[in-house]
Amino acid sequence: MEIDTKGNMQTGFFTSRIDKMIGWARKYSIFQYPFVTACCGMEYMATACAHYDIDRFGAGLPRFSPRQADVLFVVGTISQKLAPVLVNVYEQMCAPKWVVAFGVCTCTGGFYDDYATVRGIDHIIPVDIYIPGCPPRPETVLQGLMLLQEKIQNQRQEV
Amino acid sequence: MEKSKTLEKIVGKFSEAVIDLHSQLGYDTVIIAKSALLEVARFLKQDPELQYNYLMDLTAVDYWKRTPRFEMVYHFLSLKNKYRVRVKVPVGGAEPEVDSLTSLWPAANWYEREVYDMFGIKFKGHPDLRRILMYPEFEGHPLRKDYPIQKRQPRVGPK
Amino acid sequence: MFLNIGPAHPAMHGVIQIHAELDGEIVRKADIEIGYLHRAFEKHCETGTYSQCFPYTDRLNYASPLINNFGFAAAVEKLMGLEIPERCNYIRIIMSEISRITDHLTCIGASAMELGAFSVFLYAIKAREWLYELIESVTGARLTVSYARIGGVKADLPEGFEERCQATLQKTREVLKEVDQLLTRNRIFYDRMCGVGIISADDAVDYGITGPFLRSTGIEYDVRKAFPYFLYERFAFDIPIGEHGDNYDRYLVRMEEMYQSIRIIEQALDTIPQGPTNVDSEGNVIDPDLMADLGKFGKTSGLLKNEVLIQPTLQGSEKRYHDRVRAKSKEAWLPPKEQVYSNIEALMNHFKIVMLGHGIRPPKGEAYVAVEGANGELGFYIVSDGTDRPWRVRCHPPCFPIMAALGKILVGDQVADIVPTFGSVNMIAGELDR
Numbered sequence: 001m002e003i004d005t006k007g008n009m010q011t012g013f014f015t016s017r018i019d020k021m022i023g024w025a026r027k028y029s030i031f032q033y034p035f036v037t038a039c040c041g042m043e044y045m046a047t048a049c050a051h052y053d054i055d056r057f058g059a060g061l062p063r064f065s066p067r068q069a070d071v072l073f074v075v076g077t078i079s080q081k082l083a084p085v086l087v088n089v090y091e092q093m094c095a096p097k098w099v100v101a102f103g104v105c106t107c108t109g110g111f112y113d114d115y116a117t118v119r120g121i122d123h124i125i126p127v128d129i130y131i132p133g134c135p136p137r138p139e140t141v142l143q144g145l146m147l148l149q150e151k152i153q154n155q156r157q158e159v
Numbered sequence: 160m161e162k163s164k165t166l167e168k169i170v171g172k173f174s175e176a177v178i179d180l181h182s183q184l185g186y187d188t189v190i191i192a193k194s195a196l197l198e199v200a201r202f203l204k205q206d207p208e209l210q211y212n213y214l215m216d217l218t219a220v221d222y223w224k225r226t227p228r229f230e231m232v233y234h235f236l237s238l239k240n241k242y243r244v245r246v247k248v249p250v251g252g253a254e255p256e257v258d259s260l261t262s263l264w265p266a267a268n269w270y271e272r273e274v275y276d277m278f279g280i281k282f283k284g285h286p287d288l289r290r291i292l293m294y295p296e297f298e299g300h301p302l303r304k305d306y307p308i309q310k311r312q313p314r315v316g317p318k
Numbered sequence: 319m320f321l322n323i324g325p326a327h328p329a330m331h332g333v334i335q336i337h338a339e340l341d342g343e344i345v346r347k348a349d350i351e352i353g354y355l356h357r358a359f360e361k362h363c364e365t366g367t368y369s370q371c372f373p374y375t376d377r378l379n380y381a382s383p384l385i386n387n388f389g390f391a392a393a394v395e396k397l398m399g400l401e402i403p404e405r406c407n408y409i410r411i412i413m414s415e416i417s418r419i420t421d422h423l424t425c426i427g428a429s430a431m432e433l434g435a436f437s438v439f440l441y442a443i444k445a446r447e448w449l450y451e452l453i454e455s456v457t458g459a460r461l462t463v464s465y466a467r468i469g470g471v472k473a474d475l476p477e478g479f480e481e482r483c484q485a486t487l488q489k490t491r492e493v494l495k496e497v498d499q500l501l502t503r504n505r506i507f508y509d510r511m512c513g514v515g516i517i518s519a520d521d522a523v524d525y526g527i528t529g530p531f532l533r534s535t536g537i538e539y540d541v542r543k544a545f546p547y548f549l550y551e552r553f554a555f556d557i558p559i560g561e562h563g564d565n566y567d568r569y570l571v572r573m574e575e576m577y578q579s580i581r582i583i584e585q586a587l588d589t590i591p592q593g594p595t596n597v598d599s600e601g602n603v604i605d606p607d608l609m610a611d612l613g614k615f616g617k618t619s620g621l622l623k624n625e626v627l628i629q630p631t632l633q634g635s636e637k638r639y640h641d642r643v644r645a646k647s648k649e650a651w652l653p654p655k656e657q658v659y660s661n662i663e664a665l666m667n668h669f670k671i672v673m674l675g676h677g678i679r680p681p682k683g684e685a686y687v688a689v690e691g692a693n694g695e696l697g698f699y700i701v702s703d704g705t706d707r708p709w710r711v712r713c714h715p716p717c718f719p720i721m722a723a724l725g726k727i728l729v730g731d732q733v734a735d736i737v738p739t740f741g742s743v744n745m746i747a748g749e750l751d752r
Contacts, residue, residue: 114362
């Protein structure tokens with residue numbers, strides 16, 4: 001970064017620290033909206049419960065209203081019939097918002113290459129983190145969550 | 160070939176409607192003409208000796224390039240005798256249509272809707288014949304053999 | 319008033335939509351819309367070979383995938399007339415019952431959570447996790463197992479399975495006791511469940527309902543007893559039945575069924591036959607890569623005596639006891655690798671099964687085989703035209719008739735009762751919509 005005056009450097013320094021602080025606060029208070037449709041829901045349950053305990057990462061409290069949530073977990077196959085519902089839910093969420101594609105069906109469509117399913121939810125909504133696996137093991141989910149936290153920490157924070 | 164009691168009774172009562180019958184792999188199967196379906200089903204259900212009180216499954220098979228093209232397959236179960244029978248009805252023509260069993264078993268309602276959705280076979284006397292698995296705007300019938308598995312149709316926007 | 323519940327509703331685990339017509343708090347009419355998870359299972363089965371259908375069957379009822387696996391395998395075996403070895407049948411029974419416990423645990427845990435009993439959900443999933451670990455050690459996967467094969471299972475049980483299984487079942491029993499103490503005589507739970515979501519026995523039969531839902535009305539129909547498959551007739555177990563056909567009876571039936579499943583597994587573990595072994599243990603264990611290399615150079619003498627160590631992604635597959643877990647049929651099974659590399663007959667046999675267009679080819683015909691799934695009778699109707707791909711595969715999903723009846727069951731109850739009633743259905747979208 002080019003710094004020409006002392007004043008500018010101070011503001012830049014200041015905003016970047018603020019950004020970091022907000023990011024730090026945001027990444028440990030993830031309110032997730034689980035959009036659970038299919039098999040991956042079983043592993044989502046396993047991740048959320050005592051054994052793997054997603055609460056350790058500050059993401060333990062699912063909000064079932066999209067307006068209160070900031071991370072959308074799309075868990076399971078999205079069919080053509082369900083796609084409009086997903087878009088609707090996504091649009092109701094307040095910014096800043098992130099989307100996690102949980103399981104290979106949401107990433108690429110998986111082996112359901114047919115007339116009924118959407119080949120990856122990134123055809124209809126933007127995605128931040130892809131967690132592959134059919135279904136992904138809970139450890140994979142936790143790694144995906146940590147990557148999301150890293151992304152939240154390092155991004156430019158809109159306030 | 161020794162016939163079971165069920166097959167004997169059906170042949171005895173509906174001899175002119177029975178096209179073929181066999182007990183391949185130990186499962187009694189009778190193929191009957193379309194016009195007699197409702198009568199045979201009512202007989203199976205109400206005969207005091209047979210008592211096929213369960214309509215266990217109702218589906219269709221598309222024998223592409225064979226006339227008649229479709230075959231309705233009904234699986235009945237008698238709880239009292241612990242015995243099963245399969246009734247098949249060939250259906251063909253440009254507008255395949257067969258009698259609905261909803262007047263005998265409410266279970267037939269959704270099964271017939273599914274067959275209508277997947278194969279396009281209409282049911283005479285069905286109270287609410289509309290698509291069940293696909294969305295209403297979907298064109299064609301996906302389980303027909305001439306419907307390519309990967310043929311997608313435009314998604315319908317958020318309702 | 320009209321109320322639209324779902325498809326994205328917190329209490330709807332699984333995606334369905336209920337259009338409810340309300341009069342104050344009372345539901346006057348309920349229209350159920352399904353199909354949000356239609357993934358063309360039946361169409362996919364028609365495009366693949368018989369063996370390629372197994373991964374799709376895993377994802378039908380994803381709360382108890384092993385039962386679906388075995389159900390499909392049993393249907394194809396019926397079509398081909400294959401005889402399954404005794405040990406394999408025992409393995410299938412043990413794994414089916416473990417699956418049934420996981421399914422019921424999920425159902426009871428989730429429906430208790432929706433009524434506010436969150437700890438029960440955590441306890442139930444804790445027990446399910448132990449069972450998943452057990453399943454993983456046998457099949458190599460937690461959920462999507464693809465463990466069944468036409469004519470057998472993928473691999474034998476791993477070393478020390480019996481002891482681990484018994485210990486896990488003991489722990490599961492304790493969890494069930496805890497759940498029982500928390501729920502069965504709990505005032506809130508009882509009031510929410512009792513007398514709600516009632517269906518009469520006649521209605522249940524007319525709608526074609528099976529499984530715990532039917533048994534809660536007092537009708538004793540269980541495929542395992544009525545049409546014994548695998549070797550269920552050898553085991554002593556009871557069919558729990560209710561009498562009112564309400565949510566509370568369904569809960570009690572499910573709880574008791576889990577105890578009965580444990581009973582079956584324990585009997586099976588006590589009496590599981592060992593059977594003959596295929597490879598004598600005197601040979602040295604060598605690396606499979608090394609063996610392949612030796613085979614390529616034509617050094618095949620003595621290979622038959624060697625016991626091969628497969629890479630341990632799957633614990634049970636290290637045990638090379640083919641005869642125990644496979645049908646004695648050349649049409650369905652790949653021959654042991656050491657024979658493929660050492661004699662021409664086995665090589666041709668391998669080639670015939672693996673090559674595209676050859677594969678497993680049941681004779682022309684049709685078969686309907688039903689197994690007792692966790693939700694009721696799970697039937698597979700397969701039509702074969704004599705080629706290596708099924709002409710038609712129809713899955714009779716146990717949830718489907720229950721969901722068809724749900725619109726009728728809900729009428730007359732209050733809006734808040736939709737949640738426990740729907741929870742007790744244990745709707746699994748994967749098998750409902752396929």
